[in-house]
Amino acid sequence: MNDLKRFFPANRIPPEIITIDPGKKEINRNLNWLQDFENVISQTCLLKNVLLIVNDAQRSTPTAKILEKLDQLDNQFSNKCSVLIATGSHAQPTDGEIKQILGKFIPKQLVIHQAKQSKQLVKFGTTTRQNEIWLNKLINNTDLIITINSIEPHYFAGFTGGRKSFLPGVAGYQSIEKNHQFALDPRAKSLNLNDNPVHQDMTEALKFVQTPVQTIQMVTFEHNIIDIFCGDIESSFTRGVELARKLYSIPVTHPADLVIVEVNEPFSHTLYQAQKALIHGSYAGAKGGEIIFLASCKMGLGSPAFYHLLSTFNTPQQVLDYTEENYKLGYHKAYHMARIAKKMKIYMISQLSGEVLSNMFMEKINNPTEKINQYINSGRKIIYLPNGEVTVPCITEG
Structure with missing residues (x-):
């Protein structure tokens, strides 16, 4: 379980964190099928x-x-x-x-x-x-x-x-x-x-x-x-x-300095599937900002192809350049991961090892509260996507 609430007292998300979630929309359900x-x-x-x-x-x-x-x-x-x-x-x-x-x-x-x-x-x-x-x-x-x-x-x-x-x-x-x-x-x-x-x-x-x-x-x-x-x-x-x-689309005024994105089952089972939530989270983030990515990946990577490609190169730009010239199925995952890593710093809470994450331009953390509190104390903008796999932030300004 990677629910962000468990890292805070009384399981309560600090009010300084802006939560964007389709569940907050009033959508009439049609039950007459x-x-x-x-x-x-x-x-x-x-x-x-x-x-x-x-x-x-x-x-x-x-x-x-x-x-x-x-x-x-x-x-x-x-x-x-x-x-x-x-x-x-x-x-x-x-x-x-x-x-x-x-x-x-x-x-x-x-x-x-x-x-x-x-x-x-x-x-x-x-x-x-x-x-x-x-x-x-x-x-x-x-x-x-x-x-x-x-x-x-x-x-x-x-x-x-x-x-x-x-x-x-x-x-x-x-x-x-x-x-x-x-x-x-x-x-x-x-x-x-x-x-x-x-x-x-x-x-x-x-x-x-x-x-x-x-x-x-x-x-x-x-x-x-x-x-x-x-x-x-x-x-x-x-x-x-x-x-x-x-x-699923939610307007966001101005990109955030820190984006927290969480993935739910079954999408959280492998990084191959969970990565789509990371992409959605990146839509809400400012260039040079940071992302905290919560996905258990209890079944591992899901595909070796994109991991092999990411771990072969030293920089995200090298991955982008190589993929454009040598595409194989699965490389699009590495391409999007590299594009995000070029834009923002990625931290991940996951069952994947620190070495594996490092090879994909991510850093493993076990508890995000210290970093989140740094952003809160400095007054910088934080956005949280509790259903990142289906939440698509749409920046309206900035």
């Missing part, structure tokens, strides 16, 4: 083969809850459904994680996508950015696809959800690698879709899919469903993004 679900179920009534594409355990999507509701509406639903777990380039889920994803839902077939298994893949086309799109062949062997995912800020795709079920979700490794190379573009950032090359490449890849697609996309906060958007995948995504932008 039954009609939307019935509309999705109605699409499957006369079909024998339905493919459900669902997120892996690296996302907080309440998939099991949705599957349970669909099963209640049609007691034959699971008998016609195959489930494809969209792992992208992530590690394969464990048996425990699969149970967490599916709950009590028992499909007629369960397939875990493996991006490097060529026998699972079929070429669908080539995008205008010269990305050859290879997707799981099950997409062509079904009557209907239903994607179940969630919409939240994504640090280089703009938002999760929608098209990400296909690319990177069930795409081949090379297709993912080419797409993620566009993450080095400064337009590839949280909340931005208009000229984001990562998003545009993903959207173009989706258009190659000829099988009918229905979707169930959620906007959630702290494991509570705020609203659900069903139907056509692109229009549902657009409507969901409108709510997600309203919920």
Whole structure:
């Protein structure tokens, strides 16, 4: 547990610290989803083969809850459904994680996508950015696809959800690698879709899919469903993004001298996933300022590629220069880490060792109170993001 409150008397955050949190916004929850679900179920009534594409355990999507509701509406639903777990380039889920994803839902077939298994893949086309799109062949062997995912800020795709079920979700490794190379573009950032090359490449890849697609996309906060958007995948995504932008983006007047950013499960399990919160925190920080980053990383780094790259060089600028010339999948993580380290000093409270953190231009600390009190006593601005993985500060001045 890395809750910042535990470092202060009576578990109370000092009032001098400005907390920015989507949980403080008044957002009306929509609890009337039954009609939307019935509309999705109605699409499957006369079909024998339905493919459900669902997120892996690296996302907080309440998939099991949705599957349970669909099963209640049609007691034959699971008998016609195959489930494809969209792992992208992530590690394969464990048996425990699969149970967490599916709950009590028992499909007629369960397939875990493996991006490097060529026998699972079929070429669908080539995008205008010269990305050859290879997707799981099950997409062509079904009557209907239903994607179940969630919409939240994504640090280089703009938002999760929608098209990400296909690319990177069930795409081949090379297709993912080419797409993620566009993450080095400064337009590839949280909340931005208009000229984001990562998003545009993903959207173009989706258009190659000829099988009918229905979707169930959620906007959630702290494991509570705020609203659900069903139907056509692109229009549902657009409507969901409108709510997600309203919920997760928070205006900040003037950047802070010290930013404290905390990551919650499951994003805190590995640095590979937790890093997106660090990026969000950096949006709120002044150049030359400092960040205190709280993430347990109890499962380690999550990927050796970005660590190897960071630890190879002596300065963040060297990492930036090398990555731009020699991109491989995972290097975008190192690139963003180096960009933050060039802007701000990073301190981390984590289960990772001090040596490992030092190799990534970070310094390990066990108790942040002394540093925080220094900032309080000097009257400098402090901002705290208790839900850094989904909180996107937007500087309005300074």
